[in-house]
Amino acid sequence: MSQVSHVVAKSDRPRPLWTIKRRDQIAGMLFIAPQLTGIIVFVLIPLGLVFWYSLHEWNVLANSFKFVGSANYKTLLADPALPEVLTATGIFSAGLVVFNMSLALLIAVLLNQKLWGIVVFRTLFFSPVVVSLVAWTIVWSFLLQNNGGINAVLQTMGIEGPNWLRNPSTAMFSIIVIQVFKNVGLNMILFLAALQGVPKELYEAARVDGASAFKQFRRITLPLISPTILLTSIITIVGSLQVFAQIAVLTQGGPGMSTTVLVYYLYQQAFQFHFFGYGATLSIMLFIIVAVLTFAQWQLRKRIVFYEN
Amino acid sequence: MKNISKKLMAMGVACTMLSGGIVSSAMAEELRMTIWSANEGHLALFNGIADGFVASHPDVTVKFDSLPFSNYTTTVTTQIAGGNAPDLAWILETTAADFVNSGALYPLNDVLNAADDYDLDDVSKPPLGLWSRDGVILAMPFSTSPFAMFVNNDLIKDAGAKSPSELIATGDWNWENAIKTASAVGATGKAGLIVRDFKYQNWKNLASIWSGWDAAPWSADGKDCTFAEPEMVSAMNFIHDAIFEKNAIPGPGESVDFFAGDAALTITQISRASLLPKENAFDWDLVPLPAGPAGEYSLIGQAAIGVFASSKNAELAAEFLAYMTNPENSAKLAQFFPSIRGSLLNAKTLGETNALLSEDQLNKVVIEGIAKGSVIPGHTGFAQIEQIVRAGLDAVWVPNADIETALANVCSRIKPLLAR
Numbered sequence: 091m092s093q094v095s096h097v098v099a100k101s102d103r104p105r106p107l108w109t110i111k112r113r114d115q116i117a118g119m120l121f122i123a124p125q126l127t128g129i130i131v132f133v134l135i136p137l138g139l140v141f142w143y144s145l146h147e148w149n150v151l152a153n154s155f156k157f158v159g160s161a162n163y164k165t166l167l168a169d170p171a172l173p174e175v176l177t178a179t180g181i182f183s184a185g186l187v188v189f190n191m192s193l194a195l196l197i198a199v200l201l202n203q204k205l206w207g208i209v210v211f212r213t214l215f216f217s218p219v220v221v222s223l224v225a226w227t228i229v230w231s232f233l234l235q236n237n238g239g240i241n242a243v244l245q246t247m248g249i250e251g252p253n254w255l256r257n258p259s260t261a262m263f264s265i266i267v268i269q270v271f272k273n274v275g276l277n278m279i280l281f282l283a284a285l286q287g288v289p290k291e292l293y294e295a296a297r298v299d300g301a302s303a304f305k306q307f308r309r310i311t312l313p314l315i316s317p318t319i320l321l322t323s324i325i326t327i328v329g330s331l332q333v334f335a336q337i338a339v340l341t342q343g344g345p346g347m348s349t350t351v352l353v354y355y356l357y358q359q360a361f362q363f364h365f366f367g368y369g370a371t372l373s374i375m376l377f378i379i380v381a382v383l384t385f386a387q388w389q390l391r392k393r394i395v396f397y398e399n
Numbered sequence: 400m401k402n403i404s405k406k407l408m409a410m411g412v413a414c415t416m417l418s419g420g421i422v423s424s425a426m427a428e429e430l431r432m433t434i435w436s437a438n439e440g441h442l443a444l445f446n447g448i449a450d451g452f453v454a455s456h457p458d459v460t461v462k463f464d465s466l467p468f469s470n471y472t473t474t475v476t477t478q479i480a481g482g483n484a485p486d487l488a489w490i491l492e493t494t495a496a497d498f499v500n501s502g503a504l505y506p507l508n509d510v511l512n513a514a515d516d517y518d519l520d521d522v523s524k525p526p527l528g529l530w531s532r533d534g535v536i537l538a539m540p541f542s543t544s545p546f547a548m549f550v551n552n553d554l555i556k557d558a559g560a561k562s563p564s565e566l567i568a569t570g571d572w573n574w575e576n577a578i579k580t581a582s583a584v585g586a587t588g589k590a591g592l593i594v595r596d597f598k599y600q601n602w603k604n605l606a607s608i609w610s611g612w613d614a615a616p617w618s619a620d621g622k623d624c625t626f627a628e629p630e631m632v633s634a635m636n637f638i639h640d641a642i643f644e645k646n647a648i649p650g651p652g653e654s655v656d657f658f659a660g661d662a663a664l665t666i667t668q669i670s671r672a673s674l675l676p677k678e679n680a681f682d683w684d685l686v687p688l689p690a691g692p693a694g695e696y697s698l699i700g701q702a703a704i705g706v707f708a709s710s711k712n713a714e715l716a717a718e719f720l721a722y723m724t725n726p727e728n729s730a731k732l733a734q735f736f737p738s739i740r741g742s743l744l745n746a747k748t749l750g751e752t753n754a755l756l757s758e759d760q761l762n763k764v765v766i767e768g769i770a771k772g773s774v775i776p777g778h779t780g781f782a783q784i785e786q787i788v789r790a791g792l793d794a795v796w797v798p799n800a801d802i803e804t805a806l807a808n809v810c811s812r813i814k815p816l817l818a819r
Contacts, residue, residue, distance in 0.1 A: 364497075
């Protein structure tokens with residue numbers, strides 16, 4: 091009974107408006123407001139608009155904007171070029187992820203040594219990350235020309251190099267390599283940080299037990315850096331689906347359709363052919379692909395990530 | 400529904416502009432015209448003409464916005480989509496059908512008829528056809544520029560080959576001999592013939608060769624694909640042979656600049672004469688295109704100026720267009736951009752403003768070229784057709800190509816687009 095009366099008495103007391111909790115909440119909201127405003131204006135509203143545009147036929151020149159419902163989505167399903175585009179996108183993404191992550195991990199392991207001058211090598215491998223993407227690509231376009239630098243070097247060794255950007259098989263390979271060399275430093279730094287976080291005593295214990303270097307890497311290093319592997323794989327896959335500048339500068343989607351990846355195809359449809367509604371539909375498809383892949387990878391973490399804070 | 404659509408379009412445009420960092424300089428009396436040239440000589444000429452207009456319209460400013468040629472039309476349409484359409488634009492012949500048929504352009508007849516001393520009757524009517532619809536002029540061609548061949552006589556002499564002027568003198572100026580000369584220079588380590596801006600992408604410039612075989616990408620009405628016709632197959636075989644067998648044309652993926660003195664011959668328009676080097680100049684010549692198996696021919700490129708109907712200052716922009724293309728300014732423009740005005744199409748008038756070219760060159764290349772020339776191919780929805788053909792022709796630009804099959808595949812892919 092006394093407890094009941096105590097509760098009643100407490101609820102009768104007027105609650106102060108400016109509580110510490112409320113002040114904290116308002117302060118927190120003010121702190122995130124600029125970021126939130128940016129996300130709403132530059133991400134959420136454009137995303138909604140892209141979906142809205144995908145339901146329309148938008149002829150920029152004629153200034154017409156006609157609601158067509160699901161017509162663009164039906165066109166998407168019947169688009170004869172789409173299988174080629176998705177194949178090129180898949181080859182690029184798979185090639186980039188495998189090549190980039192393997193190389194980044196290899197370099198990180200090699201650079202995870204306490205040697206004099208090792209910082210210079212780390213800086214060298216990271217430096218392409220801060221170079222302008224278009225400048226990087228243009229330099230490579232000169233190197234990869236039929237009469238360019240790479241073939242000139244090969245010629246001095248008696249090898250006749252291929253026409254890198256004009257051959258369907260070497261064009262995609264060249265673009266993957268250019269992209270890997272551009273961004274491998276970023277993944278390398280992430281792997282390096284993860285490697286340096288692995289406790290040294292685990293290796294000492296393994297050595298005492300007679301584990302080989304490979305076994306130590308497989309049983310200690312890989313499991314302990316698995317959260318970083320997950321993070322870099324998500325970043326790399328999402329990034330690979332958004333490749334554009336390299337294709338636009340180097341091959342314009344050719345030879346044939348061999349390097350026409352989804353984002354470049356989307357650009358062609360919207361900005362070159364003026365099918366903005368269909369371009370928006372392709373954007374929605376790209377968004378769904380990225381979302382599904384990211385979600386799937388996130389789910390996979392339960393299986394592949396052995397150690398997570 | 401319509402209102403919601405319009406509001407959402409406006410919001411989208413606002414977001415696009417904000418995210419792209421585009422700041423509209425919507426001053427009431429500023430006219431902005433997009434052009435594809437950043438050449439200093441061209442810009443000085445345009446600005447000089449604009450100064451004359453501003454002198455009589457003191458509250459107006461005119462700005463020329465140079466956009467890269469490779470993405471010119473894409474950039475203009477993106478600006479339109481972003482709500483930042485220019486008031487006037489330089490429009491290329493290949494996209495004429497898209498702009499003219501879309502209703503995007505402001506009708507010019509009233510303004511041109513009302514302009515002082517414009518003399519619309521002096522403007523040749525056939526070239527206006529591409530830029531008019533139902534008798535309404537929607538853009539004014541200011542440049543009808545024939546494709547011709549610039550020659551580096553120094554390289555040809557070094558290779559011990561016959562120069563085009565020698566071949567013209569003996570009546571042997573045809574494609575077989577032109578390629579022999581190019582091949583001889585190619586054997587010296589320099590390049591033979593460059594089809595400027597082709598780069599194994601911009602295939603329409605090959606019309607400067609295949610027209611000599613009487614070949615065309617599609618029928619005159621634009622409905623039927625003619626890429627697989629015998630004339631085109633024969634022309635493409637000749638070009639392929641020149642590239643891969645005779646080393647007369649640099650192959651795919653090779654970058655060579657004629658105006659840097661690295662090639663013997665280049666096919667381009669005379670407006671590119673401004674690129675001829677002033678320092679380390681070489682002995683150059685300008686000659687008509689060689690005759691093909693189908694005889695002599697000429698190809699012309701056209702560029703027109705149009706006013707966007709959506710412009711806030713459409714009427715003022717049309718007045719500027721009328722001023723820019725009046726007889727006096729057309730004569731000035733003819734220095735780089737041959738006019739379609741009958742009164743200006745003579746060697747004497749062209750020669751007064753075109754110090755680089757001799758009277759003989761102007762007569763043979765420009766005047767005869769415009770008289771005989773067909774316009775470079777274009778079509779409604781050209782950008783899409785262009786990309787599909789580009790992808791299809793990639794199968795031709797390899798050694799041992801099956802040219803006939805590749806061209807048949809091109810036709811099967813563009814047929815539905817031509818029939819639209």
